[in-house]
Amino acid sequence: MSNNQVLEKRFNMSWRFEVDPGFDYLIRLHFCELVFDKPNLRIFIIYINNRTAANNYDLSVKAGGMSKAYHQDYFDAVSSQINTLWIQIGPDTADGASGTDALLNGLEIFNLSRNGNLAHVQRYYSTGSSNHPSKLSVLWVGIAAGVAILAVAVIRIIRFFKKQGKESGDTKNNVPGWRPLFLHGSILNSSANAKRSSRLLNPNRSMAFTGVGKQFTLAEIRAATNSFDESLVIGVGGFGKVLKGEVEDGTLAATKRANPQSDQGLAEFHTEIEMLSKIRHRHLVSMIGFCDEQNEMILVYEYMANGTLRSHLSSG
Structure with a gap:
């Protein structure tokens, strides 16, 4: 994709998605022309994250006619400092199709792993307010509390089994059956x-x-x-x-x-x-x-x- 100041363009549709930063994403767009049966009647531009993904996009030519389902895949790498993904579609005025709207029938976004791991720990935060604890701090506090609870439980279990073993040993030292x-x-x-x-x-x-x-x-x-x-x-x-x-x-x-x-x-x-x-x-x-x-x-x-x-x- 080439850089483009898409915010200055006129769009029929815009979507903003919150995503995990630092991953690659596959964006799949689904189309089906149900109005025009000839080419050059609906031509538009596709923008992904403020960059041009496709211009002069003629759906009739791509799909091969009217009432035919068609999908187009795009790849975008989201940096570790961005947690949003923008999808925008608008008419291509340069090709004389300014009187028609862009068209999109479906949208899919796939998270792609770079190292075989899709897990993500939030590391990118807004710097607007310092009065509230960050999500990372809350996460570490939760982990520490969980470890502490687990340690207490393990200690109690060990003490219980030691006590049981001691009582069992005392019983074995006596002839089974009764007390004096x-x-x-x-x-x-x-x-x-x-x-x-x-x-x-x-x-x-x-x-x-x-x-x-x-x-x-x-x-x-x-x-x-x-x-x-x-x-x-x-x-x-x-x-x-x-x-x-x-x-x-x-x-x-x-x-x-x-x-x-x-x-x-x-x-x-x-x-x-x-x-x-x-x-x-x-x-x-x-x-x-x-x-x-x-x-x-x-x-x-x-x-x-x-x-x-x-x-x-x-x-x-």
Whole structure:
């Protein structure tokens, strides 16, 4: 295109488009002559961004007659300091067509990449007012705020997983299944209660029960059951195994050793402790004491030589 002072010309049509600076643009103009069927009757000039794109433009000659669609492509490079694109059309008075108007039926503008990237960050701004923040400043503030929010979120996620990992590690260090009996406030409030109850003995060496009875050591339970000898097993359930044993002065006892891998056993174990610590009846087996050393959960009951009521009912 050649330079031309198009603003001094008379135009039938003018369009102003806002575009991204620093790109190449393809401008496609669509025409179709519907009035004149002979050449030299409609001749006009095409201007793009104040420069002449085509003069002496005879649409009938270009399209090859009347009622025929035709398009013309033009290329324009927009500098980095301009964000507008002007399209203007006016009659060519030099060719005697001043009595006719220019014609345009359609217009397309295509953004062409110079380096394979169509992204654009606004860099060209008006210098009219300095009181308002520029778009670039707003953009950077938005990016900084986004990065800050993302960093806070990542830190919180890391802390959460560290906390979860620590809790998981603490759980793995303990035998799975339960906590010590002293954590159950409804049973014992402190280990002092258990130690105090273990000292309440009658002259005949039988235990005087307080709360849930005597707190046995694991060594005492092992001695009573011959280190949990399988030959002494007298019952097996969801809670674990029951072994026959002999405590202290030769009193026979049934030791119930809970299975820490069984959720059902834990629930039954907890319920049984709560119930038997509150109920005393001659037809109910008495609980002698318990042991909770080394993550063991063992209850010690009075031994029933004749078996359980259920075994008698089922055999009868």
